[in-house]
Amino acid sequence: xxxxxxxxxxxxxxxxxxxxxxxxxxxxxxxxxxxxxxxxxxxxxxxxxxxxxxxxxxxxxxxxxxxxxxxxxxxxxxxxxxxxxxxxxxxxxxxxxxxxxxxxxxxxxxxxxxxxxxxxxxxxxxxxxxxxxxxxxxxxxxxxxxxxxxxxxxxxxxxxxxxxxxxxxxxxxxxxxxxxxxxxxxxxxxxxxxxxxxxxxxxxxxxxxxxxxxxxxxxxxxxxxxxxxxxxxxxxxxxxxxxxxxxxxxxxxxxxxxxxxxxxxxxxxxxxxxxxxxxxxxxxxxxxxxxxxxxxxxxxxxxxxxxxxxxxxxxxxxxxxxxxxxxxxxxxxxxxxxxxxxxxxxxxxxxxxxxxxxxxxxxxxxxxxxxxxxxxxxxxxxxxxxxxxxxxxxxxxxxxxxxxxxxxxxxxxxxxxxxxxxxxxxxxxxxxxxxxxxxxxxxxxxxxxxxxxxxxxxxxxxxxxxxxxxxxxxxxxxxxxxxxxxxxxxxxxxxxxxxxxxxxxxxxxxxxxxxxxxxxxxxxxxxxxxxxxxxxxxxxxxxxxxxxxxxxxx
Numbered sequence: 001x002x003x004x005x006x007x008x009x010x011x012x013x014x015x016x017x018x019x020x021x022x023x024x025x026x027x028x029x030x031x032x033x034x035x036x037x038x039x040x041x042x043x044x045x046x047x048x049x050x051x052x053x054x055x056x057x058x059x060x061x062x063x064x065x066x067x068x069x070x071x072x073x074x075x076x077x078x079x080x081x082x083x084x085x086x087x088x089x090x091x092x093x094x095x096x097x098x099x100x101x102x103x104x105x106x107x108x109x110x111x112x113x114x115x116x117x118x119x120x121x122x123x124x125x126x127x128x129x130x131x132x133x134x135x136x137x138x139x140x141x142x143x144x145x146x147x148x149x150x151x152x153x154x155x156x157x158x159x160x161x162x163x164x165x166x167x168x169x170x171x172x173x174x175x176x177x178x179x180x181x182x183x184x185x186x187x188x189x190x191x192x193x194x195x196x197x198x199x200x201x202x203x204x205x206x207x208x209x210x211x212x213x214x215x216x217x218x219x220x221x222x223x224x225x226x227x228x229x230x231x232x233x234x235x236x237x238x239x240x241x242x243x244x245x246x247x248x249x250x251x252x253x254x255x256x257x258x259x260x261x262x263x264x265x266x267x268x269x270x271x272x273x274x275x276x277x278x279x280x281x282x283x284x285x286x287x288x289x290x291x292x293x294x295x296x297x298x299x300x301x302x303x304x305x306x307x308x309x310x311x312x313x314x315x316x317x318x319x320x321x322x323x324x325x326x327x328x329x330x331x332x333x334x335x336x337x338x339x340x341x342x343x344x345x346x347x348x349x350x351x352x353x354x355x356x357x358x359x360x361x362x363x364x365x366x367x368x369x370x371x372x373x374x375x376x377x378x379x380x381x382x383x384x385x386x387x388x389x390x391x392x393x394x395x396x397x398x399x400x401x402x403x404x405x406x407x408x409x410x411x412x413x414x415x416x417x418x419x420x421x422x423x424x425x426x427x428x429x430x431x432x433x434x435x436x437x438x439x440x441x442x443x444x445x446x447x448x449x450x451x452x453x454x455x456x457x458x459x460x461x462x463x464x465x466x467x468x469x470x471x472x473x474x475x476x477x478x479x480x481x482x483x484x485x486x487x488x489x490x491x492x493x494x495x496x497x498x499x500x501x502x503x504x505x506x507x508x509x510x511x512x513x514x515x516x517x518x519x520x521x522x523x524x525x526x527x528x529x530x531x532x533x534x535x536x537x538x539x540x541x542x543x544x545x546x547x548x549x550x551x552x553x554x
Contacts, residue, residue, distance in 0.1 A: 194235065214249060217248050279294040291321040295309055367390060398434050423479055431483070434486055504540070505539045
């Protein structure tokens, strides 16, 4: 694959410190499209070259004459060459990129890192015209912040009077091309506390989000524009700016959580919550998707009222759920114990709309229940089957499953039924740990991102409890996320027979990040594939055999 590249451009800094003028090199053979650094990183690591041309010139010489010579002999021809070929020349320079060797040579630090080059190209872009006087000013804090995050790079910040010919003042907002300019005191861009919270959220997405094209957006450019244009004078405005930023990703599962909502989410994974006993989600990936019931909690108010998986919740206490965030809906469903909430529900089967008045209860999410079943066989001894109901994957799930398997085996169970109907998922590690209890060896799940397979989780023989006994797994439309990971691992490794209905089809993995002010973010960090490399996201995976659950009691 041939990539068109800009010509080499040399960047010059003068009067850096002491009585020495430093002239340092620049980047050679940079592809014109910065997105190429994301699309073809391995190729570019081989093709991109960085060259430095260190030299020292005494300040006692006629520096202005020297400036004109450099401008005439080095910089201007490169710019003119680029302009004639309609190229946009992307430049970067900063003293912190320069490291002195023992011999006194100057080296560019870490510039071979593809990601660093990509960041610089997006942050420090300048439109260079054919004559030298035209220039523009850009804020470049993003590049400085990224430099600061590199462990091996030590920044030595110096506030000095510096004369530039062609360069970038990273401490302030100056990017210039043209005649020599003297900046007596570089302008600093002070960040407020609200700005820092916004940047913390921005960095979380930048580092963790699955889609490194950020839904086709220039993520660094968005940051700079948001800091310049979005009002962030108080916490409410900052939160609004963060939500607006996340909406550009068009991912309903990547959400911002205010401190109370974040606390509620963390409580939900620990086993108890006050509400009506509903797991909710979206029926498609759009921002205005329908809010649907994934699964009611067994024995909860919603299940007792007859709400089933697939029902659409159109209103909560008279407020339309159209455009409502997932965690906004969850917060409205929860509330003080014994308080009432009204749900307008469009029934999946009939399409009719009904209003339910539900009283909130303390919902104890007990992840596991079990019992020993005796199955009569004509002419044979009754078979002992261990039935395990797995309702959710919270912090207690794997420990409870382990206890259930051990006690059932002690009671004489020779086969097992694992019931994951209406299990909407939960903590990913719990699903992997439970899979290892049933599998002697084999892949459990592939974790993938936009670049391909990122990680592989396997059963290695540790933690096994029941690898030989026959196993049947029950699933339905409410089986989602971590439940589908576990069912997929058992199915593809031929460890279990899957019975029931096609599952929900949620194949993306979210991780929860806490911000410094107590708020948080749920971020889509990856997607998963089953051991047979089946991506089930938005695909209802079929069981081995369809079973009418009206014939089975929960």
